[in-house]
Amino acid sequence: MGINSKHLATFILGAAAGVAAHKYLQTEEGEKLLEDLKSKANNFKADAEGAIDKAPEYFDELKTKGADTLKSAFPDAEAFFKDLYEKFVGSKGEAGTTTSTDPIPEPIS
Known part of the structure; x- marks a missing residue:
């Protein structure tokens, strides 16, 4: 790669x-x-x-206020997330259960 006039001019201007x-x-x-x-x-x-230094206090307050707001706006949200968690953990924790897998389609070329 050779040095052309643009490179030389840029170097001189920078200097x-x-x-x-x-x-x-x-x-x-x-x-x-x-x-x-x-x-x-x-x-x-x-x-x-x-x-x-104030970040942990801020995030604790944010977590508390966020949880309170979520509970007041969506009263069934806590039960929904508990059920969802139980379904997720229950399906992985049970031995001998089979899960049905849908066939993966071939990619379009």
């Missing part, structure tokens, strides 16, 4: 942008920008760590 950014960050205004970015990053990190 020029890097030099310009380095020169800008050496100025007083650039140093202020870096300090501002560092403080914002530290604030973001603190917020993220706080969110991690």
